[in-house]
Amino acid sequence: MATMTAETLTSESCDVEYLLEVVEARKTFPGVVALDNVQLKIRPGSVHALMGENGAGKSTLMKIIAGVYIPDQGEVRLHGRPLTLNGPLDALEAGIAMIHQELNLMPYMTIAENIWIRREPLNVFGMVNHGKMHQMTETLFERLGIDMDPDMEVRHLTVAGRQMVEIAKAVSYESDVLIMDEPTSALTDREVEHLFRIINDLRAQGKGIIYITHKMDEVFEIADDISVFRDGQFIHAAPASELTSDKIIQLMVGREVTQMFPKEEVPIGEVVLSVKDLALDGVFQQVNFEVRAGEILGIAGLVGSGRTNVAETLFGVTPATSGTIAIDGQETIITSPHQAMLRGLALLTEDRKETGLFLGLSVIENMEMAVLRDGYTKGPFVEQGRLDHECDTMNELLRVKTPSLDERIGNLSGGNQQKVLIGRWLMTQPRILILDEPTRGIDVGAKAEIHKLISKLAGQGVAVIMISSELPEVLGMSDRIMVMHEGKATGFLDRGEANQVNIMELASAPVQPPVAHD
Amino acid sequence: MATTTENTQHLEVPKKRKKKVPTEVSIFLVLIGIALLFEILGWAIRGDSFLMNPRRLLIMILQVSIIGIIAIGVTQVIITGGIDLSSGSVLALTAIVTASFAQQSDYLRAVYPALTDLPWFIPLIVGLLVGALAGLVNGALIAFAVIPPFIATLGMMVSARGMARAYTDGQPVSMLSDQFTWIGSGANPVIIFLAVAVFFHIALKYTRYGKYTYAIGANPQAARVSGINVRRHLVMVYTIAGLLAGLAGVVASARAGTGQAGMGLMYELDAIAAAVIGGTSLAGGVGRIAGTVIGAMILGVMLSGFTFLGVDAYYQDIVKGAIIVAAVVIDQYRQRKRNKTT
Structure with missing residues (x-):
């Protein structure tokens, strides 16, 4: 399999206009159409921003490109050739690397070990050649302008540092397409600057970068093209120079x-x-x-x-x-x-997933949890009827988009999850x-x-x-x-x-x- | 396509609370399926009915009751994201201590010769207290000394068994009063089991105690920030689990008419298995008492069915182990499916 993909990598068929194309992709989950008739065209040597509200289908589309999901319909083409991806590994070997929003590194292993995992250089005894690995990492870092010690354990790194390692790892696969899902959400301005420098280098090398973000100023700073999605549908694609931030917001929201x-x-x-x-x-x-x-x-x-x-x-x-x-x-x-x-006092915490949500529980259970301590109880029993009513009212007030209060909160988009958490605190008055x-x-x-x-x-x-x-x-x-x-x-x-x-x-x-x- | 205005609001959402088919229904179908399988095998192999035998069914349900009472406590512990390995040993300790307060006066070698022929509720209360105390120690170790539940309850498992042996130097405590053994007679254990199940089913579903239990299992940090006293609540859940192991000890000694240090061996694993088969997730935050009751019944039907078919006990264990693993595999599969829709 490896040899086959290596071939597709090197044989750049010359008259292909797009590096990566997604055509008429459709993906459904039980009860939901996550994507319908979606297209995406990435030019070589460009940064392509994906814009859309949470739940617009960006993440689903990225997961299709990265081989995590298999689309129900449509296809992904790399260098004009249809790709069959049965898993993330297939995508990686074909030259598509995803830098995950939740970083996937092993904290107790060194930077070098993380980057070359599964592909460690071996010595004559079949053992890992750490010296060579160190060197390979340094070369890689030099190319990317990253200044880090390859032998440092990843757990000592900041979020930005880990992100650099992820990027270096993606580049080390000689990937043609890099997917970045909100890479700057935890970075300081200086770190963002560094990231953009690296992105610019990669662009100059002819890579295609798919860039997902919610930050409008970033889009205009870094993106060449922009595709907008809404409710699982492709809405519009244009060069960044032809769009304004107001126009993009309008396209994303469907209203002004x-x-x-x-x-x-x-x-x-x-x-x-x-x-x-x-x-x-x-x-x-x-x-x-x-x-x-x-x-x-x-x-x-x-x-x-x-x-x-x-x-x-x-x-x-x-x-x-x-x-x-x-x-x-x-x-x-x-x-x-x-x-x-x-x-x-009430505190809406910074990290929704870590300290806010009860992911396995329902919307109503998430919303009611903070008020159970005062009122809403008769003896040991919870006054569920009154709570249902209050949560319903709160839901309407905050316009939470959910099929029902019994829906698992994990199935809601980030914005709606946040509204539920705000509701939790508002109920405590x-x-x-x-x-x-x-x-x-x-x-x-x-x-x-x-x-x-x-x-x-x-x-x-x-x-x-x-x-x-x-x-x-x-x-x-x-x-x-x-x-x-x-x-x-x-x-x-x-x-x-x-x-x-x-x-x-x-x-x-x-x-x-x-x-x-x- | 761009300038659609205000009307594309997402308020058109059905507001009624939709009901899904609960997991318990599918587990119940599995239970029926297994029972029918034994029925068919029974006719094929032994030419006899498996189900049409009230005596066998009673024995089966009686066996289920003791494990079931423990499993109800263990389920709550697992819902908080913990585990309780000590319940079998706590059962033994309570059984033997309880028995020592329930002896007849005409028995010359009573443990406490001055404390014989006591009314039935004295040994019952003693038993519940011993169980609750063991649970309290578990809970305190976990919540305040921040020891992993696996280790804390493993320690209790070993110690409680040792205490049970030390209590009478390994001697059984017998000749219990009729008043006391009545607790375990006839269908009483089944009634106690079902009463406890209904009680905690309601507690988990409709009380603050229950809501907090799920919340802590789903996300302990978020629970704390929501104003829940996580430590205190954990102590309470482990204490209740200990109390129920104690109750199981009381029932077991009343039924057997004796208290022995070797009772309840490996019951903790059966209880955990019942919870897991019943759909309780070891990851925490998920699980229901009804599921656990059905899970315990599945274990009971299997045991009874294999015995009925004359399958050797060794083979029974092999199959039981496989079923427990299968239940967890199914749980993992369910979780993955759930997460896919996010």
Whole structure:
């Protein structure tokens, strides 16, 4: 099999216009048509962005190309030849590599071992030749401009580092087509820059790169062509130069999204939460801030700056080691989420899958879990009738798209999952709502809806703390912005004075602001 | 195609709660299938009916009851994502301790000569307490000392068996009062088993206790952030599992009219098997008592059927092992199918 694919690799039939083509693909799952009559054409030496809301079918299409799913109809052509893929390995050997959103590396093995797994160079005794493997990795890294020690264990790497390893691995297969599924979702700006440099090199080498993202600015920075999908259908494809971000959003949503950040002006009330000298040993220190009723306090900063830790400490997940928290002027001690909830706090956690969802359970079970502790019970029994009703109402309010409340939450799209989790917290009627990356990885339509909801909640007098890596979101939604860097609050900016530049300055170099670059 | 406006909202979603065919129904069909298979084999090999024999059916259900009571506790533990290996040993320990409080006064070598002819509820309560205490220790080790459930309950499995032996230096405790042995007489074990099953079926489905149990199994971190006191709840679930193993010990000693340190050997594995065959996932978050009851019945029918056909016990075990593995294979397959639709 290997020899056959090697042949297809080298025999570049000359007059093929497209590197990869997907024609009339259709894929159904029990009860759902995930893809219908979908096409995709990738030119050699181009970056092709796939755009679409969650649930539009991008991931399904990628999994077909990567050999994970077998389409019910249609075919995939590489260099103009139809491909039969019976598994991811087939795709890899044919020259299609996927860099997974959830990274698939073995943490206790070294970088080199991860890259060359299954293909380790052997010495005369049939044992792995580590020296040669090290060298091969260095050569590979040199080519990609990556500076990492091949003998380091993967578990010591940052997310960005692991991503580089994944990319290097894909390149090491001499793949012609690389699929990247939201590669920048956990990267800092500098790391994104590096990634783009690598992508540009790969493009120059004639590779085709399929790039899935929700970030509009990235698309215009890196993509040559754009294909838009909606509800499992192919909608439109065009060179990036012929599209605008408004046009793309319109194509994705099927209607015009009028306002991305529908921030309303609401009266700001009394101080609800005030935090003094809050610290968690070794993680963050001297955090001071106040939030008022109706106010949205944005927290900006790079990943790892301590933003999430502050939220978790306020909510009692990791109790503070020093400092004070006062609610309504009254000092209080919070050592568990339970206590935090009693005091009117709610926390939408950063990582939906890790700390938010009960993936195996139903929509309603996910939504009702936080309110079971107060009310909604008669003796030991849960008042399911009342809960059903409340969850139904919440579902309508948040416009969750689900066949029924009994649907397993794992079957919903990311945006809808997030809405259910927001619903979970709204049902507790919090006075202080902490949102950690409320719109991460969800589509534009749902994003706008969530923003609108946040605004509305503030209007009802809820004090909102919103952590986000997306500067436009922080700028668009916040009344005030606290910027963090390496476990310290480096500054506060008012809505009027904040902009991307001064936030980034505070977020990256707190002590001495960098020389303004022109 | 682009400028379709507002009306393409996704609100047109049926709101009624649709019901799917529960897993229990398919497991129940398997149970019927196995029973019918033995019926046919019975006529073919022995020229006799397997099912049309009330005595055999009663014995079968009685055997199922003890394992079943344990399995109801074990199911809840597995739903939280844990495991309980100690239930067989805890059964033995409770059986022997319970028996020592249930002896007749005309027996000269009673363990506690001053404590004989006690009313039936005293040994019952003692037994439940011993079981619950063992479960409490399991739960505390798992929740507060953060020891993996496998290890904590393995330790309890070995220790409890040792304690059962040490309690009377390995001697059986016999000559139990009629009042006490009544608990295990006739169809009483079956009634106790079914009552416990119904009780916990309702508890898991309709109470906060049940909802939290599933939540912790599905995602312990998310459960904690949702304000659930995960540690306390785990202690409670393990304590209940211990309590039920204790109840099984009481019933077993009442039925046998004796308490012995060798009772309940390997019952923990049968209980786990019953849960798994009944559709409880070892990954946590999934499982129902009804399924476990049917799972226990499947094990019972198999045992009874093979004995009826005169199949050697060694071969019975071979088949039993295969069935347990098959149940897990099916569970894996189901999980994969579920995940495919995401």
